Each structure stands twice: as structure tokens, then as C-alpha cells.
Amino acid sequence: MELIKKLNIKLENIETRDFLADALYSETNEKMPLVIFVHGYKGYKDWGAWNLMAEKFAEAGFFFVKFNSSHNGTTIEDPYNFGDLEAFGNNNYSKELSDLGVVIDHFVKDPNVDDQRIILIGHSRGGGISIIKTFEDERINGLITLASVDTLERFPKDEALENWKNEGVYYVLNGRTKQEMPHYYQFYEDFEKNIHRFDVERATEMAKAYVLIVHGTHDESVSVKNAEHLHILNPNSELFLVEGADHTFGAKEPWTENRLPEHLKTITEKCIDFINKNMK
Numbered sequence: 001m002e003l004i005k006k007l008n009i010k011l012e013n014i015e016t017r018d019f020l021a022d023a024l025y026s027e028t029n030e031k032m033p034l035v036i037f038v039h040g041y042k043g044y045k046d047w048g049a050w051n052l053m054a055e056k057f058a059e060a061g062f063f064f065v066k067f068n069s070s071h072n073g074t075t076i077e078d079p080y081n082f083g084d085l086e087a088f089g090n091n092n093y094s095k096e097l098s099d100l101g102v103v104i105d106h107f108v109k110d111p112n113v114d115d116q117r118i119i120l121i122g123h124s125r126g127g128g129i130s131i132i133k134t135f136e137d138e139r140i141n142g143l144i145t146l147a148s149v150d151t152l153e154r155f156p157k158d159e160a161l162e163n164w165k166n167e168g169v170y171y172v173l174n175g176r177t178k179q180e181m182p183h184y185y186q187f188y189e190d191f192e193k194n195i196h197r198f199d200v201e202r203a204t205e206m207a208k209a210y211v212l213i214v215h216g217t218h219d220e221s222v223s224v225k226n227a228e229h230l231h232i233l234n235p236n237s238e239l240f241l242v243e244g245a246d247h248t249f250g251a252k253e254p255w256t257e258n259r260l261p262e263h264l265k266t267i268t269e270k271c272i273d274f275i276n277k278n279m280k
Contacts, residue, residue: 001026003058008079013070013102016095017087020045020079021067021103024058025112032063033117033142033279034107038100040124040147042174042181044068046080048251052260053268060272061280063113069099073181082179089169089182092190093152093198096129097136104137115139117279121146121271124222124247128152128200131230135203142279144212144271147219147247150226150233152198155188164188176253204233210278211237214267216245240270 006023013019022045025032035057039045045066057064068074073088074081082088100120108115119142122130127148134143156164164170164185171180191198204211211234215227224241231239242249242263250261260268 015098016070019068019070023065024054025063031114034113035062035064035119037066038122038126038130040126044074048253049255056268065107067103069096071095089184092187094190100133131200132203134207134209141209143209146214147222150229151200204230212274213237214240216242218244219247221247
């Protein structure tokens, strides 16, 4: 079967701003499950080996979508670099959830998609966003978290929080690009205003979907304890720990090889099996 790639599709979100999405799928007469990948903090749709992962899902018979959240720091003109740090600084969870809603609404109408089979795959912070969206949107019947956080309350504490409030911004160094990434205080204000909506623990408990929780035992960014906690909150979920895997399952940016790193290959195959078993 021929693999179809529709890249850099421009989506409009009147609540945020325009952003780009990719759709990959195999040519077939059958309607396919819609699988949407949600990137994490300092992530974007073309990072590392995500394109190779997308191809594996498409070859396995899924309509696979990945996208740049509108305020992740990339632009329509250059989706591969953080060229708009002002947008990055003005990102927040409300905007990310709004963008994800636009993606679902857009692709669920595609004639190749089975609207009764919608699966979210969220990496890192994108896992937390995907958990909340799964709870809020009853159309979603499959949820896979990859190295997910178990809370979105990941902000400076005490004196550092007070300094952030007073100065209006704090910066985080991007180790790869060496850019100082701004975070404006509106991010925290948005969280405080929507604190009950952004309760990942409650959303995990209440989510009515098939749930697979994937995590590496050597995750240096988000402790594996996050995955174990999510599994306790939703005992019907399946927990899949990858011995020795790091936060990105062996991938890095740039990824110059034409094959997946071993750990990412393992979890991609696991995710495909999970969807086939529960929703194919």
C-alpha cells in the first residue's frame, strides 16, 4: 500500500493562532483509527525520530496526525526551529488544549477516518494534556502516555515563584539550541484560574478510555514514579515500563538515521499492538 503524507497542513484556531499539522496514512478503502500525537515541553512535530514513528503507525493501518501547538515557539514559515520565543513565553495549558481540540475537530471529518476510534498519544507534558482532553472529550476512546507527567503543576516554588510574579518572566536555557526560553507569568495565572480543569490526577481517575501508560526506567526528566502513580489512579490502565529507556526513548535531535532507536521501536510496536487489541 502506498504511504500518503500530507505535511504542514495549516489549521486555524481563532482562540490562539494558526499552526501546522501532518497526516500520514496508507491508501486503503477502509476507514482508519485516528491517532493524534501530542508533543511535550520544548517539543515540536518534527523533533528527532517522530517522523519515523509516524510512518510506522501509518504503515500499521492508522491515520496518524502530529502537530505543532500554536505557541510552542515554531512558526508557520519555519516549523523546525524556535523562531518565535515571544509566542513560546505566552504559551499555556488552555492554549494547548484548545489547539488539540481544533486538531480533533479537523481530522475527525476526514473521509478516511473512523470517528468511533480516536486515540491520543501524549509525550511528557503532552501526556498530561492528553489525559485532560480524554476526560473532557467523550469521542476519545484510547489514550497512550509516553513518559508523561502526573501533574501539570510544574512551576517554580516559594521565593522563585514570587520572583517570577514580580519580574513577570523567567527563563529556561534550551540545552540543545542554547536559547533562553521565556516563560511569562500569565502561564501560572492561567493555571491558577483553571486549577480544577488542569487536575491530571482527577482526569486520570475519571477517563473513560482504554489507557496505556509507557515510561522508561531511566527517564532523566520525568521520574518513572509518575507512570506508577498514573497506573494506581487508573487501575484499569496497562503499565508498560521499558528497562533502561530515557525520556525520549533513545531519540535525539537531530536524528540522522533512517530507523528508529531501539527503545522507541519497542514502544511503537507496543502502542500499535495495544490499539489493535482494544480498538481495531
